[in-house]
Amino acid sequence: MLAELGHFALLLIVVTGFGQAVLFSPLWLRSSIRATLQGRPTVLAATGPNGITPEFNVTGPVSAPLPFDSQISRPGHYLVLPAGLLLMAIVAQAALLHAFIVSDFSLPIVANVSHSSTPLLFRIGAAFTPDGGAMILWLLAASLVNVVLAMQLFGAGQSTYGQDDDRTLFYNAMSVLGLLVGVLGLATLIDADPFLRVAVAPLDGRGMNPQSQDVLRVLREPFLYLGLAGLMVIYALTLSGLLGCKFDRRIAETLRFWVIASWVALGAAIAINAYRSYSQQAWGNWWYWDTAENSLLLPWLLTTALVHCRAVLEKTETLKGWTAFLGLSALAVGWFGVYLTRSDLFGPLNETLMKPNDSIALLVGFCAIFAGSYYLFWRRGDELGEPRPFELLSRESSMFINSVMLALIAAVVLIGTIYPLVLRWLDGENITVGGPFYVEVLVPIVVPLLFLMGFAPTLRWRQDEMWMIGRRMKLAAILSIIIVLFVSIRFIDLSPAPLIGIGLAGWILTASLSDLWARLWRQPDHGESKYRNLQLLGPRYLSMTLAHIGLAVMLAGGAASSVWEEQVVVSARAGQSIQAGPYNLQYEGVALLAGENYATRQATFILYRHALPVTELFPEIRYYPIRGVETREAGIWHGRDGDLHVSIGDRGDDGGRVVSVRFLPMMPWVWAGMILMLTGGTISILTRIFLRFQKNGVSAS
Template sequence: MTVELGHFALILAFCLSLVQSTLPVVGARRGDMRLMEAGSTTAVGTLALLSLSFAVLAAAYVASDFSVLNVVQNSHSAKPLLYRITGVWGNHEGSMLLWVLILSLFSTLVVFFGRDLPPSLRANVLGVQAWITSAFLAFILFTSNPFERIVPAPIEGQDLNPILQDIGLAIHPPLLYLGYVGFSISFSFAVAALIDGRIDAAWARWVRPWTLAAWVFLTAGISMGSYWAYYELGWGGWWFWDPVENASFMPWLSGTALLHSALVMEKRAALKIWTVLLAILTFSLSLLGTFLVRSGVLTSVHSFAVDPERGVFILAILCVFVGGSLALFAWRSSELEPGGLFAPISREGALVLNNLFLTTATATILIGTLYPLVLETITGTKISVGPPFFNMTFGPLMVPLLLAVPFGPLLAWKRGDLAAAAQRLYFAAGLAMAAGLVALALVEGVRVLAAFGFGVAVWLMAGSLVDLLGRANFAKAGFATGLRRLKGLPRSAFGTALAHFGLGVTVLGIVAVSALETETVTVMEPGQVVEAGGYGLRFEGVAPREGPNYTEEAGGFVVLKDGAERGRIESARRFYPARQMPTTEAGIHTELFTQVYVSLGDPLSNGGQTVVRIWTKPLVTLIWYGTVFMAFGGIVSLADRRLRIGAPSRRATRAVPLEGAA
């Protein structure tokens, strides 16, 4: 009976979302406050019902209720409790329920944090959010019911995919969905503003916090997913340009462009067309990622479903929302005034340059991801587009953008002085050149291109601090006065510096591990020591063990440096009987930012010998520490008082109505 309660709550949530999708929009057209307020009530009600539905599914997993088909297919009574809980969203049906739950959560947040919004805009935003919620609830109810019963109920379940039985499943998907779905608010604001017929600087102020929050979550989600794949799959890589990885990276790139564009619109009432279009495209790319993961058109470790019926349903949703919003944009865009004028050399100009590079990079990734699918559909020919293509196209686009990043905060609005900004960056440029030369001269294995990469990383890190230090002006004002000036700066200035500094840290990690990584594949026997990348590894043998729902052969290693023991590593080969699936559990030893990574291969027939793969990865952890800086920079910016108090009243700002708007 409990499971039917969850299903019934899901149906009621669908009905409420249909009400929310119509009454507020009609009320906004008629100016009826009672109808507009209905959107707030239904949004809260939908969230409550979806929370109940999700809790019921989670309870079925915890209790190992094998009368539910979804639990049978993705759980096992011997599975640890943590993985029974995370298994709720470790499958297609459960993850879609989490998806709409987060979507409803954001709608409710608009209710509570959007009280200063004009009533018609708020009603339209809630209505657009409900359109999306209704579409995906219909998708769940008609093609992906997580509460479907199985009769007779089996005694035991089929277990969760072993790769997903990891703490990463508890963190990565929720963060990623908070990012994906968070951009739906930016999308809804854009569509609502086009319907409402008013787009101005106040609108940009309202959109920016939601966009920033979604960007922070997506940054953290992609970073966590990268590290999870790095240590769980046992192949030693942190990014493979997998199509589904690309599907999460594309909205991150366009969302970054949206953040910068919204800033220009807020400050200068410019780039209105850019901002609205980017808000639509960013969430459209999120929907595209949902389609790629769940349609079965891609083969990937990230894919959830291979059912063509589901793929067609999501494709229809994609076409309706992307096509409809772009059609609305095309209808309204000609009526948008261009806004404030600015010189090419200005902060606005720097942000436009940023957007051009980011959107072009997004387009190259989109082409590389979809081209094999289009070619196979048209000609039946199967090809793969791998890392060489993306490295050759994405990398060259990023280099000039990275070089330009430190200039942006130093240029004035409307008309900037490039020479003056360059003078303020002399010290950062000197540090970058010194870093490149030192790396080239002293670090074995570094070539000119890698040395240039080290220089770019230092340029970004040092350049990110120049604006803050320039505003403090310690040299002239003194230390105490400089500190007071720093304290008085808006938090968004610190957030920008942290995010740009984090970008430099990530670039440093990427360059270091790409240029200096070593890989050793060898056959080892107990007691043998192998030298790899400046470390020694002593193999202590393999021992069998049993886990709660798996058996494993665990190999022990002692890490040596200059003859002294520095730590121990354990790598294992696991086998999950329920799934009849083996996995490799990598062993990792970390020293400061460098890691020794060991993957255990198959044993040889001549007793005691085992194939072992050893990587040394200098500064590899900086890749993820940099993303932490970036996400933290976004959080600091969100704490800026100007965002907390919201946008000024439209009565106090000059709104730009669209021609023919109601």
């Protein structure tokens, strides 16, 4: 019965989503609907659950009096629809999870990807992997951000604009977001309705795809869909700005939280995905340029560009058209990525035992929505207002160039992803685009971008002078040249590519640190307190510096580990010892063990560093009998100077076990860099939330 309840909730989500689109829209349509509803005010007059004090200006010069404004004294009304939407999304998600937890195989979605022997955690995780389940999670995330946006827009603390408080913008944004939720819900119902039942339930399911049976893989999904939901809000706010022909500082301020939150969520999904491929795949790379990774990378790149453009928009009200374009396109590529990983456009999915599914409604909805929004962008693009001029040598132009380069990178990744599709469409040939293409094309874009990244944060707004830049960057330039010289002398036979990588990492790192240093030791003006410099830094600057340093650390780690990697592949017998870098591995043999729903051949290695035992590592080959699939789990040790990555293979011809050991120097830097970047973003969000609540508290008292 619960599944039917979930189905009903899904239907209600669609209806409520479109309802929100209509009721919040300030078109004549909404007014007429409101007029018909006047007889029955209880439909919308149910009191909202929040107790936020309203500070709205009803008397503002709003072009046409909006019907909602008549009841503006009770802002809870704005929360009724979003809260109802969230409630129904929770019901739908709970019903689906329940079906998976109790293994209700009369639902084909459960029978396809779950099995009675699947452990509880992964039965829950399996609920997110099939199309329908993923869509439900996306809808839940979207309804969540819908409520948060409603609270942000209509809550207290926003009416700092006095008489100019035109709320059409907010109505439009809520309306667009409602429309998106409705379309997504409809696509779920048409493409992959997760709540359909079959008359005769199979006795047991076909089991979860073993590749997905992993804690990290399960953890990735919420981050991915929260990120996409954040992009939906960005899209809604951008589109409402275009609709109202008003793309100003206020939109930029409202966007700030959402841009950074989506950036962090998508970045976390990418980081988790990278660590996942590193620890599972036996050959232990962390990036493969495959479709799933590219579809995560694309929206992240555009969000990164947006982080920078938005700051320019807020500060100087320039780059309006470009920011709007990025705001629309970030969701476009995100949505497209979801479709990409889900459809069989690109040849059969890797799960050949699953029924292929083409998400046609998702694609048609995508095309319709974005064709419409790009059309609007075209018609309104020129009316956003004349940009203020700025010099070539200024913070504005560096941020603009930076975001253009990021968008170029995204374009290259997009082309690499869809090129095989176009080619197949033209002459029926099947090809794949791999790492070498991306490296060759991206290096000429990435190198100048990283160089710019070193000094862009120190540039002045509007106009700057070359000699001033030179003076500021002197120290960083000297230090990074010293680093490059040291590395190239110490390792004579180093090819130029990694040397450039390390040099650029050093450049960004020293430039960020020297700028921080200069700001800390600035001569205080007369009468300023000693701690004024610390106050001036602010969370924005600190989080930006942290993220930039994180990228430098990651870059250094990636370059170093790719150059100085040592790999040993041997056919080992019990008791044999293998040398890799400063480590020595002693192979103790393989044991056949039983996992919860798999059998595993687990090898034991004792890891020595300079003859002192450090730890034990247990790489495995797991065999999942339900699907007849093997997976490999590597054993990894994150040491001071690098990662030791060991994986085992089949039994060799001579009776030994094939063992692959890799020592990757500075590899922990890659992970640390990712964590630093995410920490930077998180600090920015948290301070924002903290300040907001503090402000609300003050205004309430």
